[in-house]
Amino acid sequence: xxxxxxxxxxxxxxxxxxxxxxxxxxxxxxxxxxxxxxxxxxxxxxxxxxxxxxxxxxxxxxxxxxxxxxxxxxxxxxxxxxxxxxxxxxxxxxxxxxxxxxxxxxxxxxxxxxxxxxxxxxxxxxxxxxxxxxxxxxxxxxxxxxxxxxxxxxxxxxxxxxxxxxxxxxxxxxxxxxxxxxxxxxxxxxxxxxxxxxxxxxxxxxxxxxxxxxxxxxxxxxxxxxxxxxxxxxxxxxxxxxxxxxxxxxxxxxxxxxxxxxxxxxxxxxxxxxxxxxxxxxxxxxxxxxxxxxxxxxxxxxxxxxxxxxxxxxxxxxxxxxxxxxxxxxxxxxxxxxxxxxxxxxxxxxxxxxxxx
Ligand code: ATP
Numbered sequence: 556x557x558x559x560x561x562x563x564x565x566x567x568x569x570x571x572x573x574x575x576x577x578x579x580x581x582x583x584x585x586x587x588x589x590x591x592x593x594x595x596x597x598x599x600x601x602x603x604x605x606x607x608x609x610x611x612x613x614x615x616x617x618x619x620x621x622x623x624x625x626x627x628x629x630x631x632x633x634x635x636x637x638x639x640x641x642x643x644x645x646x647x648x649x650x651x652x653x654x655x656x657x658x659x660x661x662x663x664x665x666x667x668x669x670x671x672x673x674x675x676x677x678x679x680x681x682x683x684x685x686x687x688x689x690x691x692x693x694x695x696x697x698x699x700x701x702x703x704x705x706x707x708x709x710x711x712x713x714x715x716x717x718x719x720x721x722x723x724x725x726x727x728x729x730x731x732x733x734x735x736x737x738x739x740x741x742x743x744x745x746x747x748x749x750x751x752x753x754x755x756x757x758x759x760x761x762x763x764x765x766x767x768x769x770x771x772x773x774x775x776x777x778x779x780x781x782x783x784x785x786x787x788x789x790x791x792x793x794x795x796x797x798x799x800x801x802x803x804x805x806x807x808x809x810x811x812x813x814x815x816x817x818x819x820x821x822x823x824x825x826x827x828x829x830x831x832x833x834x835x836x837x838x839x840x841x842x843x844x845x846x847x848x849x850x851x852x853x854x855x856x857x858x859x860x861x862x863x864x865x866x867x868x869x870x871x872x873x874x875x876x877x878x879x880x881x882x883x884x885x886x887x888x889x890x891x892x893x894x895x896x897x898x899x900x901x902x903x904x905x906x907x908x909x910x911x912x
Contacts, residue, residue, distance in 0.1 A: 556711035557582045563612030572598045585745045587755035590765030596748040632710030636717040640689040647685040653708035675703040695726035715747035731758045789830045802827035812846035816904040829902040833878040839896045847896035
């Protein structure tokens with residue numbers, strides 16, 4: 556089922572929680588609502604679910620306006636952060652619950668319910684746990700049961716609010732795989748809320764980046780990571796180095812160096828900030844060209860395949876962060892305390908008007 560959100564606004568008292576939200580989610584997509592705390596992700600998810608009413612705007616599923624349809628009749632399944640399993644029911648009963656409470660006409664027979672529940676438990680590799688109670692499960696196991704329970708009623712849309720938020724990094728990763736697998740197998744449309752960029756980049760077909768109640772950008776993970784539409788998105792989606800300078804007719808002047816800023820050919824003599832990801836900073840031990848930035852290596856973190864190098868610019872004292880592969884680091888052979896030459900390989904230049912929301 557596709558989801559269309561048209562011009563949704565929501566206010567709590569005088570606080571504008573959502574403004575002008577327009578979003579089209581095609582059938583079968585797995586979409587992440589990503590943003591910092593308080594950006595309106597949960598509010599939007601609850602409005603899609605029908606747990607909350609928008610002040611203005613409409614929600615359509617497959618073109619049908621459901622803005623005023625009760626949550627019970629929207630065919631949505633939920634998974635929340637705090638495992639909303641029923642404590643007094645075992646795993647089997649939890650997964651069966653949504654089917655057992657159906658109206659008699661729509662309720663499957665006990666044998667059909669059993670078959671379905673056991674199949675779902677097999678899918679989430681919890682088939683040996685049917686008789687256990689939630690208190691006897693790990694956090695990750697509980698969320699797998701919660702996923703199975705949400706899917707038992709064959710929802711057309713699956714909504715997840717920070718489903719893995721309370722779990723440790725390794726379990727989170729494993730559960731992401733589960734979510735992706737179940738989403739694909741069940742051919743549903745899923746929307747999940749997260750404030751974790753890695754999670755969104757890793758699992759979603761499309762990411763909706765939210766900030767202060769509005770959508771900053773939506774696109775594939777590659778789109779939003781490689782072509783951030785605003786300084787906020789750039790900053791939110793990964794580590795970044797900032798270089799302050801001035802831009803004039805497509806050239807960015809950073810004092811000691813000049814770089815191309817082709818997106819600003821019509822700008823004349825304006826303040827600008829160049830955003831550079833740590834892996835886009837090249838480091839040389841000897842001066843290769845006139846225009847390089849001198850910096851002192853202050854710290855090296857060489858655990859794992861990527862080596863993080865922290866540097867301090869000579870003159871300005873600003874801190875920079877670079878990332879290089881292990882092999883490249885071995886060739887480079889720099890040590891803490893050494894002065895090196897840094898050059899941005901790729902920059903994204905923003906001018907003051909890009910910072911206005
Ligand atoms: P988090 O990641 O912290 O859950 P979020 O992006 O999901 O944040 P929301 O829960 O949608 O944010 O909240 C958006 C804003 O609306 C917040 O500032 C929050 O305090 C406010 N808000 C949410 N629900 C209510 C409510 N029922 N009454 C008043 N303010 C609310």
